[in-house]
Amino acid sequence: MTPLKVVAFDLDDTLWHVHPVIVRAEQILRDWLHESVSGFRYDEEKMKTFREDALKEDKSLGYRLTALRRHVIERALLHHLNHDEDAERLSKEAMDVFLVARNEVEFFEGALDAIAEISVVYQLGALTNGNADIRKLGLDKYFSFAFSAEQVGAPKPAPDLFHRALEHTGCDPHEMLYVGDDPIKDVDAANQVGLKTIWVRGAARPEPGDTEADEVIEDIRHLPGAIARLSNC
Numbered sequence: 030m031t032p033l034k035v036v037a038f039d040l041d042d043t044l045w046h047v048h049p050v051i052v053r054a055e056q057i058l059r060d061w062l063h064e065s066v067s068g069f070r071y072d073e074e075k076m077k078t079f080r081e082d083a084l085k086e087d088k089s090l091g092y093r094l095t096a097l098r099r100h101v102i103e104r105a106l107l108h109h110l111n112h113d114e115d116a117e118r119l120s121k122e123a124m125d126v127f128l129v130a131r132n133e134v135e136f137f138e139g140a141l142d143a144i145a146e147i148s149v150v151y152q153l154g155a156l157t158n159g160n161a162d163i164r165k166l167g168l169d170k171y172f173s174f175a176f177s178a179e180q181v182g183a184p185k186p187a188p189d190l191f192h193r194a195l196e197h198t199g200c201d202p203h204e205m206l207y208v209g210d211d212p213i214k215d216v217d218a219a220n221q222v223g224l225k226t227i228w229v230r231g232a233a234r235p236e237p238g239d240t241e242a243d244e245v246i247e248d249i250r251h252l253p254g255a256i257a258r259l260s261n262c
């Protein structure tokens with residue numbers, strides 16, 4: 030049997046709950062805009078319309094989340110300021126503020142210990158549809174690669190992120206394990222490329238997808254044990 034060489038991770042909802050992170054980052058973004066742009070009021074409904082318009086014009090913004098959010102902010106600012114350059118500059122500054130907050134996450138208990146433990150044996154990396162950044166998260170200490178849907182041009186469940194990781198590491202599909210929380214975007218998608226998979230089902234316990242993960246764990250703290258079982262079978 031070929032030994033496992035690489036363990037790649039989904040990030041959001043696999044290593045932390047993403048919802049509270051985004052809610053907080055959006056609040057910080059709104060506060061920053063109110064403080065930085067005189068008279069500007071963040072209007073949820075207007076932002077939603079700008080978002081829908083942007084997505085109609087460019088469907089790829091659906092997975093280019095950083096570009097989409099910056100674009101929406103720029104449109105809102107342009108509406109308010111009537112000045113292209115200021116709107117562009119301020120939207121970039123606003124995105125920097127958002128991205129700092131977006132990377133301030135609370136890891137699931139034991140997640141970093143589990144990662145540290147397996148990093149001694151395997152090459153680790155991240156494959157994400159989101160815009161979390163392993164450097165800002167301090168994960169670059171353990172992870173040697175990270176690719177996003179924004180970088181490869183297609184979100185999971187498309188196979189592109191997995192193909193990029195295989196190309197980058199030079200390993201065969203069955204030498205790579207993918208760890209994720211989503212039964213379709215993570216487990217089914219990685220299985221279809223021929224990777225080994227661990228489904229971190231977590232407390233929400235969604236229904237499985239079309240394929241079975243090699244291991245299912247309820248808690249990320251059980252990851253080293255699940256990998257050990259996989260490597261020995």
Ligand SMILES: [Mg+2]
Nearest residue numbers: 039041042043
């Ligand atoms: Mg996820």
